[in-house]
Amino acid sequence: MKTFFSEDHRLHFPQAELSGGEFVTPFERPSRVEYIRNRLISRGLGAIEDPGPVDMDPVQTLLDPGYLRFLETAWADWKAAGMAGEIIAANVPARGMHMDRVPDFIDGKVGYYCHASETAMTAGTWAAAQSSMASAQAAVRQVIGGARSAFALCRPPGHHATRDQYGGYCFLNNAAVAAQMLRDGGAARVAILDIDFHHGNGTQDIFYDRGDVPFASLHGAPQDTYPYYIGYADETGRGAGEGANLNLPMPPGTPYSTWSEALDSAIARIAGWGAEALVVSLGVDAYRDDPISFFKLDSDDFTDAGARIGRMDLPTVHVMEGGYAIEAVGINTVNVLEGFLGR
Template sequence: MMHAYFSDDQLRHHGKTFIVAGEKKPIPEVPERAEILSGAVSRLGLDLHAPNDAGMAPISAIHDGRYLNFLQSIYPEWQAAGGSELVIPNIHPFDRNGPYPRHHVGRAGFHLGDTSCPVSATTWHSAYASAQTAISATHHVRDGGANSAYALCRPPGHHASRTIAGGFCYLNNSAIAAQELRAKYDRVAILDVDLHHGNGTQHIFYDRSDVMTLSIHADPHDFYPFFWGHGEETGEGDGIGFNHNIPLPLGSGDGVFLDALDRTLAKIDDFGADAVVVALGLDASRDDPFGGLTVSPDGFAKIGEKIGTLRCPTVLVQEGGYVSDTLAENLYQFISGFSATKDRNDVTISEGPK
């Protein structure tokens, strides 16, 4: 039976508000998301295991040391200087190639890519616990011999790069999981099915050929993160040809998404992936408040079934998916479809020619 992981410390962070088109609005990445998703896990008959603490080494393998120090230290420094309740940037550099800023306001602008990732007194605790959840699920697969595991990560991670938070994301859980898998497997693929492009994940692995990144998402010409996620972004250096983006027109539903998934799974097969991380966004749902795509609960079941055909160890890392009437149902359908196909394929493999 699949193992699922979650820590109550992941509920401690709440960013409250962010700026959308110049207006202050509630952040939809709320603790209630995790509570709803955990209900779907229970309905599946799975227990939520508390993650072990693997320390900073797996996180430091992905994220820059100055960035990690910033996330841990900026809140008390900001408060001591008379700052607002939350650390929110009010200035951003043209680029990040100049001197590293000494001033706390400058560092906030340097490391926080937009207003959707404010830092509070509890942000680091939740982000760290979320990363440990992904690490424990990964170790269960890598070291425990399981064919799959689910990490209920909250806050999510795929918009976080080595040095920059963004899009509700602070630590890139999917990237951390992939790097941990690389300790055993030569070739790892990250398949991102979130509504939004996984720009942080792409940034981290863009010049590498050992980790293939693939993302199906709403067309960034019209949707966040806007500047990344276009089809012509294929990698650089050793990574040329190992980054694949499939942007979908706004409003696309089950059929369009599943066709894109078929093309993506074929690329993973051609790559010869030894292990896969699925950046499991559920916000492509027709009921999600972001409203970019229109995948149905039955569509998520089919997405899970198709991904379950991959004949290699798979770690499911929760990304987006926001409070709606079908959020729990979408996760239930995805994991049900995935597990049924995954288990059937494992039986087929074990009963192959001797």
């Protein structure tokens, strides 16, 4: 399995995240992907290649143009306004306020386009987000070209980014654009399977009213964890997308025996949808020692999960999402891929 990975991910490294009422080093940090990359090499999983430049055309067809312009110019606008630190949202529109009017001043604009203030932006965020998207696009091209699977080692991750908002460490929704590219490449229906601990709210947002890109997500119950306000089981799609959205929320302490039953349910639904290709939002923060989750999966469980996904026998693009137990993230991620390959 070929992996696509850009060193430009290092350009995004905020120095602070608001967590538990204090500023801490962000859980989403460059060392995460270094552990994964090193594990890929030590296990001899395949070539690791630079993806080359991003193609913004498919991104622009799927995401809001105003949002993309904001991401491109936010840092320059922030500095021009005399702001000294990193970009952190301090004001956000709430109930009773206008959701349809974008402020002119950058401080208000940041809040308009952000849905979670733990996610800071720096001078290199836009370039890093584009390089992450480029990795997803290169993996798609590999699969369209005939490979059974490919792995996009994306950082920053993407599944919390909606068509017009960032948050949850995500700026551009890599999995969503990958699915759309597979559709454009000839697959009549492309399923997205999100196994990250946190609900893929951005991916659901983008495809909620479409039936050609069905979405299934296994995640912590939103009553108890981020993103809190979305990800409930009764969210099943809208309009042409009715019945094409499957949320499988689970409570604190969920063991693999329960989680794997949910995975099997998602796999059965994907088969019922008649998917011709698959995008896996590959988060491994369901791990028992992850610092910001509450599931209880062991490292070996990820191997079994990968094997179950592999038995679907679909052309598959794996897109890296979360996983914050730094010293185990490489083992757990590669276990999914090796299980998928039947190694």
